[in-house]
Amino acid sequence: MNLENNIDIQLSTDEAPRQWYNFTLDFPEALPEALDHETDICKSQIQIAKKIKPPVLLEQDHLKERWYDIPDSVRDNLYRIGRPTPLRRALKLEKYLDTPAKIYFKREDTLLTGSFKLNTAIAQAYYAKEAGYKGVVSETGAGQWGMALALASKFYGLKSEIFMAKCSMEQKPYKAMYGHILDCEFMPSPGENTKVGRALLKKIKDHPGDIGTAISEAIDFAVEHEEYAYLSGSNTIHVLFHQTLLGLETRLQLQKIDQKPDILVACVSGGSNFGGLILPFLQEKVENRDSIKFLGAESTAAPRLTKGKYEYDYSDYAGYTPMTKSYTMGHSFIPEPIHVGGLRQHNGNPVIGMLRKNGLVDAVAYDEFQAFRASKTFLETEGVFAAPESAHAIAAAIEEAVKCKEEGISKNIVFLCSGNGFLDMAGYHEILCKQ
Numbered sequence: 001m002n003l004e005n006n007i008d009i010q011l012s013t014d015e016a017p018r019q020w021y022n023f024t025l026d027f028p029e030a031l032p033e034a035l036d037h038e039t040d041i042c043k044s045q046i047q048i049a050k051k052i053k054p055p056v057l058l059e060q061d062h063l064k065e066r067w068y069d070i071p072d073s074v075r076d077n078l079y080r081i082g083r084p085t086p087l088r089r090a091l092k093l094e095k096y097l098d099t100p101a102k103i104y105f106k107r108e109d110t111l112l113t114g115s116f117k118l119n120t121a122i123a124q125a126y127y128a129k130e131a132g133y134k135g136v137v138s139e140t141g142a143g144q145w146g147m148a149l150a151l152a153s154k155f156y157g158l159k160s161e162i163f164m165a166k167c168s169m170e171q172k173p174y175k176a177m178y179g180h181i182l183d184c185e186f187m188p189s190p191g192e193n194t195k196v197g198r199a200l201l202k203k204i205k206d207h208p209g210d211i212g213t214a215i216s217e218a219i220d221f222a223v224e225h226e227e228y229a230y231l232s233g234s235n236t237i238h239v240l241f242h243q244t245l246l247g248l249e250t251r252l253q254l255q256k257i258d259q260k261p262d263i264l265v266a267c268v269s270g271g272s273n274f275g276g277l278i279l280p281f282l283q284e285k286v287e288n289r290d291s292i293k294f295l296g297a298e299s300t301a302a303p304r305l306t307k308g309k310y311e312y313d314y315s316d317y318a319g320y321t322p323m324t325k326s327y328t329m330g331h332s333f334i335p336e337p338i339h340v341g342g343l344r345q346h347n348g349n350p351v352i353g354m355l356r357k358n359g360l361v362d363a364v365a366y367d368e369f370q371a372f373r374a375s376k377t378f379l380e381t382e383g384v385f386a387a388p389e390s391a392h393a394i395a396a397a398i399e400e401a402v403k404c405k406e407e408g409i410s411k412n413i414v415f416l417c418s419g420n421g422f423l424d425m426a427g428y429h430e431i432l433c434k435q
């Protein structure tokens with residue numbers, strides 16, 4: 001394949017993966033068990049999960065086989081939203097950096113709602129419908145997961161409700177408007193709609209909200225409304241499992257040009273875009289640590305992997321989720337109200353945490369300005385306007401490419417462009433143009 005003339009490495013729908021990959025068989029050690037505990041709404045968090053989650057999704061947290069067929073209806077909708085996505089060579093960025101490295105990026109920014117979140121939203125809405133629920137409820141940080149769920153729930157004739165971190169809702173009102181157009185209520189969190197929201201507002205009147213608080217409110221809502229399933233956009237094994245399409249497609253695309261990745265880069269919050277990219281490559285990493293580098297880029301506003309502790313914690317503010325072992329800042333940590341709403345989370349995915357503990361995941365943190373500057377370089381060279389979260393992956397990819405130049409070696413750097421930034425324009429403008 002001549003990349004000079006054809007910068008996109010495409011897969012046809014016939015070539016696209018038809019199965020999800022069970023990466024848990026490749027783990028270097030068993031994942032520490034989730035711990036149950038009592039809270040004010042229930043004696044057992046694991047029991048709550050059984051009430052509010054579609055049973056197939058709970059089964060997918062305990063995978064056994066190596067491969068699982070993707071249901072026909074889910075595959076059909078994945079093609080509809082733009083899968084498989086292209087893998088593009090960033091030739092102009094390489095030239096600008098004057099690096100011997102080859103830089104590729106996976107274009108999740110091209111999907112219909114502007115981010116990779118649709119990959120699991122479609123699967124989860126499908127299973128909620130199959131289980132007989134009438135609606136779905138969830139949290140969202142920057143709004144991308146909320147938008148994806150609003151669309152996916154329409155595909156399956158479900159109602160939807162979203163709790164959105166309050167500061168992000170004020171910064172990015174268009175995401176909530178998109179939801180409203182699809183009859184999906186976006187409610188600012190913390191807010192007056194749930195017991196936990198009301199109690200928190202009493203305690204901290206001007207709480208900016210974050211993902212952990214919105215999760216508590218969404219679970220509270222699902223417990224109160226039996227016809228609603230609670231779905232999660234990140235942090236769980238089933239979400240990573242659906243997102244393995246990212247790595248599986250990337251592998252097939254690189255095979256088409258006889259290449260292998262040396263470094264896989266993605267931004268990390270709940271770990272679903274990073275995990276989806278790296279986990280299909282975990283087996284070779286475990287067998288040969290030098291074969292490939294897994295690099296997670298996080299925000300200095302929530303530096304879990306670089307500065308957090310590896311210990312048991314809840315994923316939400318109120319403790320309505322079972323405790324899992326991951327890198328955490330503590331569940332009462334409130335991240336600064338930066339524009340990068342998708343990375344404002346106190347803890348992370350237990351899978352990514354365990355891999356980091358085992359020395360299989362490298363991590364780096366950037367502040368908003370560093371990330372947005374890198375994203376501007378990417379926009380100027382490649383013309384792609386990336387989401388604020390993706391900007392962190394771009395910063396890390398550029399840093400690795402510069403290292404290649406200093407060391408005079410060529411490496412294949414693949415980063416995930418997790419979304420586009422068109423609805424985050426105000427944040428970019430504030431940080432880059434008002435200094």
Ligand SMILES: *Cc1c(COP(=O)(O)O)cnc(C)c1O
Binds near residue numbers: 115116142274419420
């Ligand atoms: C949600 C989101 C993220 C962060 O979530 P992860 O679960 O860590 O992947 C990153 N980028 C975009 C565009 C998002 O919408």
